[in-house]
Amino acid sequence: MLKNTWLFPAVESVHLMGLALAVGTIALLDAGVLGWVRLPEEHARRLEAWTHRGLAWMVLTGGALFFADASRYLHNVAFLVKIALLAAALAFHFTIRRRAEQWGAAVSLALWIAVVVCARLIADFDA
Amino acid sequence: MTLLETCQWIRDTPLSMALSESTWGVPVVGALHVLGIACFGGAVLVRSLRMAAFRATGLGLLLSTGVLLFWAQPVRCYESFWFRIKMVLLLMVGVHTTLRRVRPQGRFAGYVSLMLWAGIIAAARGIAFF
Numbered sequence: 001m002l003k004n005t006w007l008f009p010a011v012e013s014v015h016l017m018g019l020a021l022a023v024g025t026i027a028l029l030d031a032g033v034l035g036w037v038r039l040p041e042e043h044a045r046r047l048e049a050w051t052h053r054g055l056a057w058m059v060l061t062g063g064a065l066f067f068a069d070a071s072r073y074l075h076n077v078a079f080l081v082k083i084a085l086l087a088a089a090l091a092f093h094f095t096i097r098r099r100a101e102q103w104g105a106a107v108s109l110a111l112w113i114a115v116v117v118c119a120r121l122i123a124d125f126d127a
Numbered sequence: 128m129t130l131l132e133t134c135q136w137i138r139d140t141p142l143s144m145a146l147s148e149s150t151w152g153v154p155v156v157g158a159l160h161v162l163g164i165a166c167f168g169g170a171v172l173v174r175s176l177r178m179a180a181f182r183a184t185g186l187g188l189l190l191s192t193g194v195l196l197f198w199a200q201p202v203r204c205y206e207s208f209w210f211r212i213k214m215v216l217l218l219m220v221g222v223h224t225t226l227r228r229v230r231p232q233g234r235f236a237g238y239v240s241l242m243l244w245a246g247i248i249a250a251a252r253g254i255a256f257f
Contacts, residue, residue, distance in 0.1 A: 009256040013249040019161070020168025020248070028169035028181060037181045043173055050172055116165055120158040123255075 001068035008068060015061040019119075021054025023112050026093070033105035078125040082118035089115050134201035146199035156195045163189035164248070171244060209253030216247045 001007050025047040032039035039047075066073055073079040089111035097104045128136070137143055146152040167185030170178050197204050204210040220243040227236055 005256070009252040010249070013245075013252045016161075016164065016248045016252065017245055020164050020244075021172075023165035024168025024170065024185075025172065026169070027166055028173070028178070031181055037178055047169065047173065050169075054168075112165070113162060116162055117158040120161045121154055124154040 001064065008065070011061050011064050011068075015058055015065060018054045018057030018061060019116065021050050022052075022058055023054070023116060025051040025054065026112055027109060030097075030105035030109045033100050034102055034109075072126065073122070076122055076125050078118050078121040082115055082122065085111060085115045085118060131202075131205055134205040137198060137201040140198075143198050143201065146195065153196065153199050156192050156199070159188060160192040160196060163192060171241070204254070207254050207257070209250045209257055213247055213250035213254065216243055216250060219243055220247065 001011070028037065029039065029044060029047055029051075031037045032044065089108070092104075092108060092111060097108045138147075146156070163185055165185075167182065167189055170182035170185055220240065223236070223240055223243060226232075227240075
């Protein structure tokens with residue numbers, strides 16, 4: 001994948017679109033629980049479908065990006081922290097956050113923000 | 128002043144030099160820019176007036192950090208083919224959104240908007256890689 005100059009940025013673009021969908025809808029739903037925005041019930045259910053689509057895109061493209069240059073990522077601090085945070089965020093997303101309590105939404109938002117920041121920092125942490 | 132000279136002038140401003148010379152300036156602004164994508168992404172899907180504040184927050188974060196990223200490397204952006212594509216697409220999405228405000232269109236217009244945003248993301252990756 002690294003040999004083809006177009007492929008890596010193309011897959012990364014899809015990865016970012018997945019991010020916009022998944023984290024975007026999660027943030028919106030969390031903001032709804034926290035009372036920052038008023039979300040009608042039918043919107044909330046449609047948004048959740050987009051969250052899952054976005055997550056699927058991200059996992060698939062993320063796997064491809066990782067295996068294109070696995071040793072680079074395994075030696076990258078930002079990547080390792082990101083994966084740990086991602087595991088926590090996903091586990092939290094499918095368990096505690098389901099209860100839609102305010103503290104759960106706040107933790108969910110904080111976890112996803114941390115995941116996104118670490119993801120972006122991967123490029124700056126290459127030794 | 129030509130466009131290139133304008134970019135060179137921006138490069139020589141204290142803010143531009145501080146941003147591009149500091150270790151954390153561009154990474155931190157870049158991280159905030161991606162957070163803006165995440166915040167804005169959900170809001171693009173739902174066209175509801177109740178979401179206006181949320182969407183405005185995401186868009187404001189994207190635009191302000193985007194200007195700062197440009198300000199840090201204006202000449203590089205000037206020379207980037209994909210940066211120009213991205214700016215044209217941004218202009219198109221702006222015009223498209225304004226037209227939709229004036230006279231609401233159907234589903235197709237929604238797909239055009241999504242495609243434009245997808246194109247903007249792809250062009251943005253192009254800036255980093257080519």
